[in-house]
Amino acid sequence: xSKRTDLLLSIxxxxxxxxxxxxxWTGIAPFLEEDVAFSSIAQNEIGHARALYExxxxxxxxxxxxxxFDRKPEEYRCAPLVELRRLEWARTIARHWLYETADEIRxxxxxxxxxxxxxxxxTKMDREEAYHRMHAEMWIDRLLSTDDGRSRLDEAVDELxxxxxxxxxxxxxxxxxxxxxxxxxxxxxxxxAVPRGVHGAELAELWEEMTLVRRSAPPGSQW
Amino acid sequence: MIFEVxxxxxxxxxxxxxxxxxxxDEQFAEIYAREQYGRRQESVALWLVAxxxxxxxxxxxxxxxxxxxxxxxxxxxxxxxxxRERAGTLDMAPGGSDAA
Numbered sequence: 001x002s003k004r005t006d007l008l009l010s011i012x013x014x015x016x017x018x019x020x021x022x023x024x025w026t027g028i029a030p031f032l033e034e035d036v037a038f039s040s041i042a043q044n045e046i047g048h049a050r051a052l053y054e055x056x057x058x059x060x061x062x063x064x065x066x067x068x069f070d071r072k073p074e075e076y077r078c079a080p081l082v083e084l085r086r087l088e089w090a091r092t093i094a095r096h097w098l099y100e101t102a103d104e105i106r107x108x109x110x111x112x113x114x115x116x117x118x119x120x121x122x123t124k125m126d127r128e129e130a131y132h133r134m135h136a137e138m139w140i141d142r143l144l145s146t147d148d149g150r151s152r153l154d155e156a157v158d159e160l161x162x163x164x165x166x167x168x169x170x171x172x173x174x175x176x177x178x179x180x181x182x183x184x185x186x187x188x189x190x191x192x193a194v195p196r197g198v199h200g201a202e203l204a205e206l207w208e209e210m211t212l213v214r215r216s217a218p219p220g221s222q223w
Numbered sequence: 224m225i226f227e228v229x230x231x232x233x234x235x236x237x238x239x240x241x242x243x244x245x246x247x248d249e250q251f252a253e254i255y256a257r258e259q260y261g262r263r264q265e266s267v268a269l270w271l272v273a274x275x276x277x278x279x280x281x282x283x284x285x286x287x288x289x290x291x292x293x294x295x296x297x298x299x300x301x302x303x304x305x306x307r308e309r310a311g312t313l314d315m316a317p318g319g320s321d322a323a
Binding site: 031032033034036037040041043131134135138142 | 246254
């Protein structure tokens, strides 16, 4: 597999799995408006995944659906940050914010890519991600505005920090650290990143559920 | 806070009331309105107005049965045209001579 395909699949898998995880809040988010907004953001992420899978599929001679659903869990290239099952709102928001911040740093490098398809898709994605970031940043403002919110956010960020570092390649991690530390006004521990592509049991569970319908249908079924 | 949301379906069309969103502040309201009333490309623009900023009129007393003010079944088109002809203002009317 080329470096380009590997990159496309890494980001596509991040977006698909995070979209799936975030969609687990549909119907049970803290209040109606947030439910709709968060579900809509989840759908956007899955749309990004599809566009990225299509680029990778053209290179591999396959289809986006096959890449999204027909690989084994261990073949997914996503960062462990996105696969964690976190049905608790402060952690969900912390993960959302950490991911969007890392994603912005990653997209900035991709937008400058020499490969016009990669630069193009990154520019398109960034236009939607801007609203995701706005949403995440507003929640961070609110959490930071009270002692209770601040301590919940701190606790969640401490737990997720090694995972967040794992979203980015080694040479970009300092940028994430600088952004997050400046926003929270504190230093984060020098810690080993949880590397991309190493999966826990939670991904296998998610995969079972995500691919259930497709696996139950005869091969070649049209949707 | 409650924000009333008005949406415009196509450029040039009037904004129509779409519904409302509950949000802690205007920034959140903008995000929520965008996702609720714009995520399917069903709007080209939205207006948000804090409900507290809306002036409401909800009382229309009718103590003397003023239904003679209603215009149902009363065709004004011809009379208006004749009146405009008399006054020499036919060309100035909105929609020209077809004004109803």
